[in-house]
Amino acid sequence: MTTDATTTGPGEALRPHAEDAFAGELRALAAADDRPRPERWRLSPRSVATYLLGGTLPDGTVITPKYVGPRRIVEVAVTTLATDRALLLLGVPGTAKTWVSEHLAAAVSGDSTLLVQGTAGTPEEAIRYGWNYARLLAHGPSREALVPSPVMRAMAEGMTARVEELTRIPADVQDTLITVLSEKTLPIPELGQEVQAVRGFNLIATANDRDRGVNELSSALRRRFNTVVLPLPATAEAEVEIVSRRVDQIGGSLDLPPATDGLAEIRRVVTVFRELRDGVTADGRTKLKSPSGTLSTAEAISVVTGGLALAAHFGDGVLRPSDVAAGLLGAVVRDPSADQVVWQEYLEAVVREREGWKDFYRACREVAA
Incomplete structure (x- = not known):
């Protein structure tokens, strides 16, 4: 064209x-x-x-x-x-x-x-x-x-x-x-x-x-x-790659930091989406309730892009748990009465107990309060 x-x-x-x-x-x-x-x-x-x-x-x-x-x-x-x-x-x-x-x-x-x-x-x-x-x-x-x-x-x-x-x-x-x-x-x-x-x-x-x-x-x-x-991404790694690539493309036109600088948070967002979408934790040990939304890869891209914008304009440019927490809440809780319960149970039963996720847990609790 x-x-x-x-x-x-x-x-x-x-x-x-x-x-x-x-x-x-x-x-x-x-x-x-x-x-x-x-x-x-x-x-x-x-x-x-x-x-x-x-x-x-x-x-x-x-x-x-x-x-x-x-x-x-x-x-x-x-x-x-x-x-x-x-x-x-x-x-x-x-x-x-x-x-x-x-x-x-x-x-x-x-x-x-x-x-x-x-x-x-x-x-x-x-x-x-x-x-x-x-x-x-x-x-x-x-x-x-x-x-x-x-x-x-x-x-x-x-x-x-x-x-x-x-x-x-x-x-x-x-x-x-x-x-x-x-x-x-x-x-x-x-x-x-x-x-x-x-x-x-x-x-x-x-x-x-x-x-x-x-x-x-x-x-x-x-x-x-x-x-x-067209299926959903077969593996978490494939979904992380898709989200990272697409966020980099979007971020390039918005002068946002590279998505690869926040890869740890991207992995966390993708993990949360996949576990709630599948109704079971990644290790298969804990069954979960699924929210009413689809929690698609496109929504994960939106959450990460919004987080990068927060990090760029109101932070130090590095994607952190506090930058993606609000976007995650908005993506998961579409029906305030039913989805709020699903999200709270997931935070307490899974996120709080997961090693290395303490900062992420606190950030999600703060925006959900």
């Missing part, structure tokens, strides 16, 4: 698009890529997988991992995009569905911005097309008066479109995608025309299976997708 003089440059953006933030890596991968590429793809499928999973190129360029998880999951996702089937990334909140979707689109098409954000109020026009009503009233229906959706643009240009939170979109609007995905065409009955998808077009949708207020996909629509389930 390019920017012009009227837009914010990649170096100034608070959160650059993937194709801007990792432009150097994408250029290096394209230069070293000697494998066949599907029509209009910027990289071969193998290089797209390398971009997501990380690696070292023959010239020594290091490609940083964007996703830490099973390689086969990424390979299946990339291969799906090289076929005529759309890709549905499914998983609990915080399993990097949006993150993977964005990076897949950036690596395949060089543009991750052809995005439809799903909500309960998403209209049909967001997926099909809308109208410039001033031109429509002045001159009647015409292609000049038509406002293409991101999906229509992706079809016409052979790009990758993204639909976030597909199951939050009303069911009748979801089904607008059936013709797009099965016939690879988008009718425009007002003009007696249609837009046919050119080679290179595909669509990535994300959905989570634990959220409230969702609209189940119809069987007809689900058949148009190849579903890939």
Whole structure:
């Protein structure tokens, strides 16, 4: 994606698009890529997988991992995009569905911005097309008066479109995608025309299976997708790595201290999240009650980022227990009546007795008082 003089440059953006933030890596991968590429793809499928999973190129360029998880999951996702089937990334909140979707689109098409954000109020026009009503009233229906959706643009240009939170979109609007995905065409009955998808077009949708207020996909629509389930991190070390990497990326744009300086606290946050999420301590000896929230990796990233901001602006720049305690409380106690009891029991039965966690226990007790 390019920017012009009227837009914010990649170096100034608070959160650059993937194709801007990792432009150097994408250029290096394209230069070293000697494998066949599907029509209009910027990289071969193998290089797209390398971009997501990380690696070292023959010239020594290091490609940083964007996703830490099973390689086969990424390979299946990339291969799906090289076929005529759309890709549905499914998983609990915080399993990097949006993150993977964005990076897949950036690596395949060089543009991750052809995005439809799903909500309960998403209209049909967001997926099909809308109208410039001033031109429509002045001159009647015409292609000049038509406002293409991101999906229509992706079809016409052979790009990758993204639909976030597909199951939050009303069911009748979801089904607008059936013709797009099965016939690879988008009718425009007002003009007696249609837009046919050119080679290179595909669509990535994300959905989570634990959220409230969702609209189940119809069987007809689900058949148009190849579903890939993104799991929670398999091990504590993998989750620590994910949190550390993502916090460093976020902190870099906010001038925060390196996350690696607070690795001990990151490990503690991840341990707390995993134990409460699993309902058992890491050693398997003590069963625990789980709170009402999901305690996802994304929430752990938020807690650590907030802690680093506290350390940078109101401390000595080193992440300490007092910096993450309040964020932890807010993440765990979503339902004040039920979750407060869960948190207190965990503090007294586990945290207080754990060797080396005294400062952490005191900090959590202070904010919970």
